[in-house]
Amino acid sequence: MGTSTVRYPAELLRHFAEQVFIQFGVSQRDAQQAADVLIAADLRAIDSHGVARLKAYCDLLREGRLNPRPQVRVIRETASTATIDGDHGLGLIVGAAANAVALDKAEQIGTGWVTVCNSNHYGIAGYYVLQAAARGMIGWSMTNSNAMVVPLGGAERKFGTNPIAFAFPAGRQPPIVIDMSTSAVPFGKIEMARRRGESIPDGWGVDGDGRPTNDPAEIVAAGALLPLGSDAQHGGHKGSCLAAVVDMLCCVLSGANWGPYVQPFALNQTMPTRQVGKGLGHFFGAMRIDCFIEPDEFRRQADAWIHEIRSTRPAPGSDGPLIPGDPEREAEAARSHSGIPLIGPVIDELRQLSAQTGVPFDPLE
């Protein structure tokens, strides 16, 4: 199935998202911040997390399930740590504010570690670590999300796709930027196969009884994704372990909902039976390199590491290993120039938002 797309300039989409957020009661400054996270995803070709999600955020704002004017508060603090209550705000705003606290603490004392409760979906995990790299620091970012993944050996959704991100600055090379879910594949791959009527490979998901399935519709209906590693023979317990780390640092440590008690992102998804904490949780970390080693030496070795891995002899049929962050950076360069390709259903949603809010969208028509 060929999905036709129309390309829109990033700045047009950024301005539109910003103005739409403002119409839903978000302050100018916060709307700018929120739009920046979404457009970063679109530029980096993580299409599922860009303006394709604008309507879902606005639905939650309209229904009062998100606070458009959150008072993001530090509720516990030491020199290198903080716990932040997001006041039920947009994760895109709460995440950025909390990450800034981690970065500021690291600049002041060497490292900063911030756990966050009472937030919501914060967009791409990679956005936050890029902020760290831009300030010359190592960045960490994690978030939980609503349950879509079985713990290995289980037949029920208990974990979110719980992504983990890291960034490491380099010297002449661009930073190493890692942004990975802890499931075998993202849910978007299942949804895309279902729409196309295609079967999916072994190791992606299970049906509602926890049996391996190749039918994406079964996963969407009542099944679940498998953790990274997929099965017992290939380290599927390790994906479960990583999801556990995210739940612990983002939720149990902050007082947020963990595991199956996280509220869903879209209005039409089933709500959890009860709450075990406040909202959704994140975790941010930042480390100043000069606390550990001469930054020049770090940058020189990071460059050498990148060169070493990039020059690995390729396996047959492969172009060789990728450096984490390369594909997204290349997409960003291309899309900054030639625009962001949107598929029809996303364009339709943005037009609906335009009609609802009066913010003009479609200068291309």
Place this chain on the structure above:
Amino acid sequence: MGTSTVRYPAELLRHFAEQVFIQFGVSQRDAQQAADVLIAADLRAIDSHGVARLKAYCDLLREGRLNPRPQVRVIRETASTATIDGDHGLGLIVGAAANAVALDKAEQIGTGWVTVCNSNHYGIAGYYVLQAAARGMIGWSMTNSNAMVVPLGGAERKFGTNPIAFAFPAGRQPPIVIDMSTSAVPFGKIEMARRRGESIPDGWGVDGDGRPTNDPAEIVAAGALLPLGSDAQHGGHKGSCLAAVVDMLCCVLSGANWGPYVQPFALNQTMPTRQVGKGLGHFFGAMRIDCFIEPDEFRRQADAWIHEIRSTRPAPGSDGPLIPGDPEREAEAARSHSGIPLIGPVIDELRQLSAQTGVPFDPLE
């Protein structure tokens, strides 16, 4: 193939390992420490990392490739961070000393982050995080190791199995203890299949040309392990990303050798062509829970999380999800009581060490 074993009391093996280390010039106190790490692995049924490695450590000590009396030094330090030079000592000693610095810093200021260069293989990553949990803290531990794993898409060994460990204290429940390599399977599984003349599943490794293979002998001879996730379709790039995180935090940040430049553990393995840093690297972290949340609340929620995951409806043919750390803790309880089963080749090695050093080993004969 049935591998017959003989059971030895843990305290007998501990005493033997300690006395053998002393014979190779290690101080009484350090020998105790080193033996404690090895016996912890044996008790926790991580047999590959217990007394089965005693001879390899002693070979390196005998050949002068390890310093029996290291002066472990903090070479850079802030309130929450340190960089430690292990003075080419046994990793079992350097790791414990560096981890203690991380724990002490966390107790004093809230978090502690320590990177280590000029060390050697430190045993099981889980040992160090158990120390954190015993002091009521969250613990992190990572180490690099000599290259056995391809970056996804590559045909050359570039990463160690680079394990990652975490521990999270709970309340009535035992702590959650995660200890996982970032390869699809540990090398021991390949070696065991080779000895048995069995083929191995898809997704474990590649031959010397980077082609998928089911022949463990090809992997041992010139091939490599695959990263966690195994292939492009199942998130194999994520295993590569995790290996990169370990290389960055343990080596580039400390000044240790990274990637393919790590010296091998056993005397008969090929040495890297050059050095890019000092020895092998580790990274330790510790976080005091009360800096983020009331410890009672954390413990209560951790217990609830464990209960939630443990009570997940099992997938067909499974007993249901395991809580990370459960199998190892159960093994420890059983083996503390009934002894540690050693296979013939390991017993032979220990007898050789006994003959070399004059330390009596075999009271069972």
